[in-house]
Amino acid sequence: MRSPDELRALVEGWLAELELSPELGGLEEPVRYALEGGGKRIRPVLCLATAQAAGGDPEAALPAAAAIELVHSFSLVHDDLPALDDDQERRGRPTAHVRFGEAHAILAGDALLTEAFALALRYPTTEIARELAFATSGMIAGQYLDVDGGRPDRAALNRLKTGRLFEASVGCGLWSVGVPVDEQEPWRAFGSDFGFLFQAVDDLLDDDGLVRELGRDGARALAAETEASARERLRAIDAETSALDQLVDELVARV
Amino acid sequence: MRSPDELRALVEGWLAELELSPELGGLEEPVRYALEGGGKRIRPVLCLATAQAAGGDPEAALPAAAAIELVHSFSLVHDDLPALDDDQERRGRPTAHVRFGEAHAILAGDALLTEAFALALRYPTTEIARELAFATSGMIAGQYLDVDGGRPDRAALNRLKTGRLFEASVGCGLWSVGVPVDEQEPWRAFGSDFGFLFQAVDDLLDDDGLVRELGRDGARALAAETEASARERLRAIDAETSALDQLVDELVARV
Helix, strand or coil: CCCHHHHHHHHHHHHHCCCCCHHHHHHHHHHHHHHCCCCCCHHHHHHHHHHHHCCCCHHHHHHHHHHHHHHHHHHHHHHCCCCCCCCCEECCEECHHHHHCHHHHHHHHHHHHHHHHHHHCCCCCCHHHHHHHHHHHHHHHHHHHHHCCCCCCHHHHHHHHHHHHHHHHHHHHHHHCCCCHHHCHHHHHHHHHHHHHHHHHHHHHHCCCHHHHHHHHHHHHHHHHHHHHHHHHHHHCCCCCHHHHHHHHHHHCCC | CCCHHHHHHHHHHHHHCCCCCHHHHHHHHHHHHHHCCCCCCHHHHHHHHHHHHCCCCHHHHHHHHHHHHHHHHHHHHHHCCCCCCCCCEECCEECHHHHHCHHHHHHHHHHHHHHHHHHHCCCCCCHHHHHHHHHHHHHHHHHHHHHCCCCCCHHHHHHHHHHHHHHHHHHHHHHHCCCCHHHCHHHHHHHHHHHHHHHHHHHHHHCCCHHHHHHHHHHHHHHHHHHHHHHHHHHHCCCCCHHHHHHHHHHHCCC
16 A cells, blocks of 8 residues: 555656647646646645555546646635736746746646546546536636635535545546445545635635635634544544545644 | 538537536636637537548547537637737627636636547547547647747747647547548648648738738739649548538638
């Protein structure tokens, strides 16, 4: 069984050598810049760890895992734009629109999303690409709620904006190693808890979102409850899920 | 055999009743606004007419045809943005960002692209979605060349920016009625000519692009040559291609 760190190295290596559509030309630079931003690769690692725990070869999940990371990168590039969150920096570097200009950032985001589908379509069947489309629709809808200026239901927003892509990470891991749909539910329930835990930890680190809604203690209690639920879901699955447990460890170690 | 107008009515009806992902919520309004802009639906009609000429039921091509129209709409919404072409009006109405603001226009474009893939993935196999991804990558790369500020090769730019989606319209029409890959080449050659003819006519109407490069007479001569080639390609195909011929008639009647 490979550890999360070993799976992360696998993802990093694969992304570094990823061949993009050759016609992208000069657009390849902002696309790679966005993709190589030093993120934790938590979604693709979750995807590979799920494939491994389900008894498959994690390498079979690499195109799907990369597709998910590309969708995540697309969303960051567009969310950072002046018209949306207007962020100048991300992970200590200028955001894509600051570095390459707004036009190229918009097009690079579009290209990341399209390349993500091309990756998901390397599989012989449609399940992984469908999972990706469903997650991406939800993510965009969540971002819409976030910038809409109204007072959205925070839980509904999180479920869409971050939750969907975490659930798809688990779902794509399962599809990539052929887990039939009627055996997926317990894994997906774990993915849903994992996504919610990620959000709670993120809000605790940034002092916003759930912390503003529930206070620090309330947010902490909810995170602890979600962690317990996630671990319980793993125990209920008859499989070697240690790498998934370690991913939960990594999440909670952040706060 | 249905005429282009009958096929157009079929597309319009289908698009008007198209169910989008329910979670899009308030984002559905700009998405539909972009989609219902009164375009000529030339790409989806080309897709249906191809499916029909290849001996299939054009209705089988409806989700693919709609997917192509959504990709086209996505590209218009993003290309019109202030950072790109900064267009205020399209077909006599305010552009999406003027009407709904830049943030919502960016997200609506993202949603149109994602919904397009969801439509292409309604088919049981991956060919149509792959065709769409290939076309969309090329289109984005073409738009990059167009805004890059350099002096791009106009022919290469057109082949990507407009050509790819016309070729995909033909390709998706063929896949949707099960034409095997080794019988597709003559149809695709027609699609390529058709796309180039569309561009030449468009440039003659707008007095730019090829007209600037070759002069009006040069552009006219090239359009006539391309029209002859497109018609010759149809004659070489052993099928009832009258609706495709009528689509060529419609194109050339514009100038």
